[in-house]
Amino acid sequence: SQQGEEDPQALSIQEGENATMNCSYKTSINNLQWYRQNSGRGLVHLILIRSNEREKHSGRLRVTLDTSKKSSSLLITASRAADTASYFCAHYQGGKLIFGQGTELSVKP
């Protein structure tokens, strides 16, 4: 079973709006990663944030990490229809990459 929780499970927004997805985990981590999956396809690594970092940016992506709350958030600014996908957070535990349940993002043109 997965050991990460993400919310919301699904998010529907209009193009141009911002999308925020949240992730919680249960153990201590060295880093947390976010991946994206287009329907039925392979996952694509988006960004990695280390446990000693609080915020990281990559293009229109902003990730925050709060290790005291064991939570992370992914913000996609100025969303586009092409951002429609599932987004997963993941962290290593005992050599295994553990994925959250994912957030299904739908961006309507």
Added chain:
Amino acid sequence: DSGVTQTPKHLITATGQRVTLRCSPRSGDLSVYWYQQSLDQGLQFLIQYYNGEERAKGNILERFSAQQFPDLHSELNLSSLELGDSALYFCASSSRVAGDIYNEQFFGPGTRLTVL
């Protein structure tokens, strides 16, 4: 394109059968990981190999086995297939050994297995 290739893309077989899924990692990557993705279980880690040796094991069934060959490609063997084994099977590779170190994984396009 991640550089990780998987074959076949689709596989339809019957219960009780055995299939082999193949994965070629990115050039230079020594670690290969296998994952199963289904609607009810989500994305589950199965097993990891590093340079031919098993390094980490997840909830992999005894009916499933894997290996990594000297040329670093990997195969996942699924036997005595059941209806519940129908899923997407992903392979991923990375340049370092998995563990609690900074490490991103590159995923292949997956093999969709349907067991009838």
